[in-house]
Amino acid sequence: GENVEQHPSTLSVQEGDSAVIKCTYSDSASNYFPWYKQELGKRPQLIIDIRSNVGEKKDQRIAVTLNKTAKHFSLHITETQPEDSAVYFCAAAPYGQNFVFGPGTRLSVLP
Amino acid sequence: GAVVSQHPSWVICKSGTSVKIECRSLDFQATTMFWYRQFPKQSLMLMATSNEGSKATYEQGVEKDKFLINHASLTLSTLTVTSAHPEDSSFYICSARGPTKTIAKNIQYFGAGTRLSVL
Numbered sequence: 394g395e396n397v398e399q400h401p402s403t404l405s406v407q408e409g410d411s412a413v414i415k416c417t418y419s420d421s422a423s424n425y426f427p428w429y430k431q432e433l434g435k436r437p438q439l440i441i442d443i444r445s446n447v448g449e450k451k452d453q454r455i456a457v458t459l460n461k462t463a464k465h466f467s468l469h470i471t472e473t474q475p476e477d478s479a480v481y482f483c484a485a486a487p488y489g490q491n492f493v494f495g496p497g498t499r500l501s502v503l504p
Numbered sequence: 505g506a507v508v509s510q511h512p513s514w515v516i517c518k519s520g521t522s523v524k525i526e527c528r529s530l531d532f533q534a535t536t537m538f539w540y541r542q543f544p545k546q547s548l549m550l551m552a553t554s555n556e557g558s559k560a561t562y563e564q565g566v567e568k569d570k571f572l573i574n575h576a577s578l579t580l581s582t583l584t585v586t587s588a589h590p591e592d593s594s595f596y597i598c599s600a601r602g603p604t605k606t607i608a609k610n611i612q613y614f615g616a617g618t619r620l621s622v623l
Contacts, residue, residue: 427611494550
């Protein structure tokens with residue numbers, strides 16, 4: 394089955410700097426890669442996703458890149474703000490099948 | 505976006521009692537719902553996948569007789585922790601797969617979670 398790894402487990406950046414979180418997956422059949430943000434004590438919320446037919450997707454300060462050959466995808470947050478502090482989870486799955494989540498990255502944006 | 509409601513948000517119970525957690529999709533029909541368990545500072549651990557009208561599929565190591573899942577309608581799934589013990593204390597989160605026949609059908613929408621404390 395699918396196995397998703399995520400690095401780093403914790404990340405601290407200064408406000409205004411960029412943050413990058415990387416995930417790798419094992420199942421070449423996976424073609425859907427969502428990213429969720431979970432603030433303390435709250436529900437995970439989808440922030441961006443990408444399908445394997447594209448290599449990059451952007452939404453304002455957030456972008457995701459995908460390298461199918463290497464089986465890795467990354468979340469990029471630019472101009473970080475304190476409200477970006479949260480735990481971020483990546484996931485991978487063949488489209489329509491159950492997600493396999495990474496272990497999460499705790500991002501702290503320091504003022 | 506779609507809304508998933510989960511109740512209760514927090515429950516404290518005595519050891520040996522059973523606790524029922526409800527998960528509702530408020531504005532869409534969810535043919536598939538998921539139940540996760542999350543320990544502090546850890547990832548989402550899938551416990552079971554529930555399809556409306558059929559038995560839930562449990563992940564390896566999850567006791568189906570202890571964690572009873574019922575998905576009686578397209579908008580409601582319940583998780584009952586039977587004979588709860590302190591080691592069952594955790595954060596339980598449900599999720600529902602997005603509306604079918606829409607571009608969002610593969611998106612999972614999460615409930616707000618239930619914090620269970622067993623004394």
